[in-house]
Amino acid sequence: MTMKKVLFLTAPRPSANNTPLHLGDNRPPQGIGYVAAYLEKYGHKTKIVDLYHFGGEETEGNPGVNQEETFHRLKIDLDFEIQSFEPDYIGMYIHTLSYYKALKLGSELKKKYPEIVLMCGGPHSTVLEETIPDYFDYVVVGEGEYVTRGIVEGRERNRIVIGVRPEKMDELPWPNYDWFIDKPYNWKLRLFGYDVLEPVISLNTTRGCPFPCQFCGVRAISGTGYRSISPEIIIDKLIEYKNKYSLKGIYFREDNFTTDNNRLERFCDLMIKREVGLKWACESRVKNLTPSLIKKMYKAGCCGLYIGVESGSPRMLEYMRKNETVEDFLEKFPILHDNGIKTYTTWIYGLPEETQKDRRFSDELLEKLNPTSYDKFVYIGIPKSDFYCQLDENSEFEYKELNGIIYPKGYLSLAQQLYGEDDPRCKYVERVYKDNDVSPVSIVL
Ligand code: SF4
Structure with missing residues (x-):
C-alpha cells in the first residue's frame, strides 16, 4: 500500500x-x-x-x-x-x-x-x-x-x-494534541466561572445518543447507539496528557459523558484511586445523577456541568420529549451546587407550539435553579432534528436558507426581543428576509 x-x-x-x-x-x-x-x-x-x-x-x-x-x-x-x-x-x-x-x-x-x-x-x-x-x-x-x-x-x-460507525471506541487512536496545543484555542473553563484553571483540554470520549429530544440533530449525525471509550483508557491518557502538557483540567465536550452510570462511577473511582488530580467538566443530563454519584463526581474532580434545561414548562418538556421534568431539575440543581459543582444551562425559546405562558415558566425556573451561567437561544431549525423535519415537511417556517437552516414562524420577532435588535444575528436575519421579501410574523416574548 x-x-x-x-x-x-x-x-x-x-x-x-x-x-x-x-x-x-x-x-x-x-x-x-x-x-x-x-x-x-x-x-x-x-x-x-x-x-x-x-x-x-x-x-x-x-x-x-x-x-x-x-x-x-x-x-x-x-x-x-x-x-x-x-x-x-x-x-x-x-x-x-x-x-x-x-x-x-x-x-x-x-x-x-x-x-x-x-x-x-x-x-x-x-x-x-x-x-x-x-x-x-x-x-x-x-x-x-x-x-x-x-x-x-x-x-x-x-x-x-x-460512514461506518466504530463500535469499539477503545480501538480508535486519539487525536494528536501536539497539533493543537501551541495554538490560541480556548483552554479555559470560563463557562463555569473558572478563569485561572489553564490549560483545560477538550476531549470526546463518547458518540451517539439514546435520548429522543425532538429539537436535537445529534441522533441524525451519530445515531442512537451509545458508544464510549473505557474509563481505564481515558485515565491513562489523562495522566499522559497531564505530564506532557502540564494539564490542569479536562472538558468532556461531548453530548453525553454521564449517560452510563456504571461507566461514570468507574471513571470517578479511577480518578480518585489513581490520584489523577485534574478538574473536569462535561455536558450532562441530571435525571440519572444520584446524590451519592454527584458527591463522588465532585471528589473525582468534577467542577462544572453543562446542562440543557431548555424549558421550564412541563408541557414543553414533554412536547420536546426531553425525558426530564421540572422536578428533576429542581431536585438536582441544589445538590450539584451544595457539592461544589457549578452549572451552565441552555434554554430554548420559540419552539413550535410554545406560548407566552411557557416562556414565563422558563424564566421562573431559571431564577429558581440559579445556575452559574446560562444562555437563552431562539429555536432555529438545524437539519435534521425531528422538529426540523416536521417544520420542513409542512412548510411551517418563515424562511429556509440554501444551507438548509429553517427560521420558524416568529423567529426574527422573538430573536429581536431576546437578543436585542442590534444583535448581529438579528441584523443578519433581517438582511436575509429583506433580500428575499420575507414578511416576519410578530410574536410577543
Ligand atoms: S439534546 Fe442531548 S440528550 Fe437530547 S437528543 Fe440531543 S444529545 Fe441527546
Missing part, C-alpha cells in the same frame, strides 16, 4: 454578523483529529489546517455571540500549506454554519489544484449530502475514520460514501 498525504481543513467560519448561529467556543476540532489519527495509524501522512478558527473573516469581538474573549486569529496561507505539504487528498470538515464558505473554498481549490482529490465530511455533509456540489469528489456521510481510509487506499468507488 502506498503512503498518501492528506490535508484536513475545517471550512472557514463566517463573521458574527453573517450567521444566525452561535460561533462555538473555540475548542480544537476533535472530529478531524480522530480521522487524521486513524490514517496516521495506517501509515499515511496528515496535516490539519484549522481555517474555522484561524482563517475566517476578521471581525470585532461580539459579546452577544462570543462568550469567550475575542479570539486571536492566526493568519494561514493556505496556498503555502498546500504547496509545501503537496497532499494527494484534501478533506474538508463542513458544519452548516460554514456551508457557504465551504462551497466557495471548495470550488476555488478544485480549480487551482485539480489533481488533488477533494473530499468533505462533518455534520453538514452527513445530514444534507445532496447540497454538496460535484466539485467535491467524495462526500463522507457519517463518521469518517474507516471510510476515509477506504477512499485514500482506493477501495471506495462511490462519490457518496456512507
Whole structure:
C-alpha cells in the first residue's frame, strides 16, 4: 500500500454578523483529529489546517455571540500549506454554519489544484449530502475514520460514501494534541466561572445518543447507539496528557459523558484511586445523577456541568420529549451546587407550539435553579432534528436558507426581543428576509 498525504481543513467560519448561529467556543476540532489519527495509524501522512478558527473573516469581538474573549486569529496561507505539504487528498470538515464558505473554498481549490482529490465530511455533509456540489469528489456521510481510509487506499468507488460507525471506541487512536496545543484555542473553563484553571483540554470520549429530544440533530449525525471509550483508557491518557502538557483540567465536550452510570462511577473511582488530580467538566443530563454519584463526581474532580434545561414548562418538556421534568431539575440543581459543582444551562425559546405562558415558566425556573451561567437561544431549525423535519415537511417556517437552516414562524420577532435588535444575528436575519421579501410574523416574548 502506498503512503498518501492528506490535508484536513475545517471550512472557514463566517463573521458574527453573517450567521444566525452561535460561533462555538473555540475548542480544537476533535472530529478531524480522530480521522487524521486513524490514517496516521495506517501509515499515511496528515496535516490539519484549522481555517474555522484561524482563517475566517476578521471581525470585532461580539459579546452577544462570543462568550469567550475575542479570539486571536492566526493568519494561514493556505496556498503555502498546500504547496509545501503537496497532499494527494484534501478533506474538508463542513458544519452548516460554514456551508457557504465551504462551497466557495471548495470550488476555488478544485480549480487551482485539480489533481488533488477533494473530499468533505462533518455534520453538514452527513445530514444534507445532496447540497454538496460535484466539485467535491467524495462526500463522507457519517463518521469518517474507516471510510476515509477506504477512499485514500482506493477501495471506495462511490462519490457518496456512507460512514461506518466504530463500535469499539477503545480501538480508535486519539487525536494528536501536539497539533493543537501551541495554538490560541480556548483552554479555559470560563463557562463555569473558572478563569485561572489553564490549560483545560477538550476531549470526546463518547458518540451517539439514546435520548429522543425532538429539537436535537445529534441522533441524525451519530445515531442512537451509545458508544464510549473505557474509563481505564481515558485515565491513562489523562495522566499522559497531564505530564506532557502540564494539564490542569479536562472538558468532556461531548453530548453525553454521564449517560452510563456504571461507566461514570468507574471513571470517578479511577480518578480518585489513581490520584489523577485534574478538574473536569462535561455536558450532562441530571435525571440519572444520584446524590451519592454527584458527591463522588465532585471528589473525582468534577467542577462544572453543562446542562440543557431548555424549558421550564412541563408541557414543553414533554412536547420536546426531553425525558426530564421540572422536578428533576429542581431536585438536582441544589445538590450539584451544595457539592461544589457549578452549572451552565441552555434554554430554548420559540419552539413550535410554545406560548407566552411557557416562556414565563422558563424564566421562573431559571431564577429558581440559579445556575452559574446560562444562555437563552431562539429555536432555529438545524437539519435534521425531528422538529426540523416536521417544520420542513409542512412548510411551517418563515424562511429556509440554501444551507438548509429553517427560521420558524416568529423567529426574527422573538430573536429581536431576546437578543436585542442590534444583535448581529438579528441584523443578519433581517438582511436575509429583506433580500428575499420575507414578511416576519410578530410574536410577543
Ligand atoms: S439534546 Fe442531548 S440528550 Fe437530547 S437528543 Fe440531543 S444529545 Fe441527546
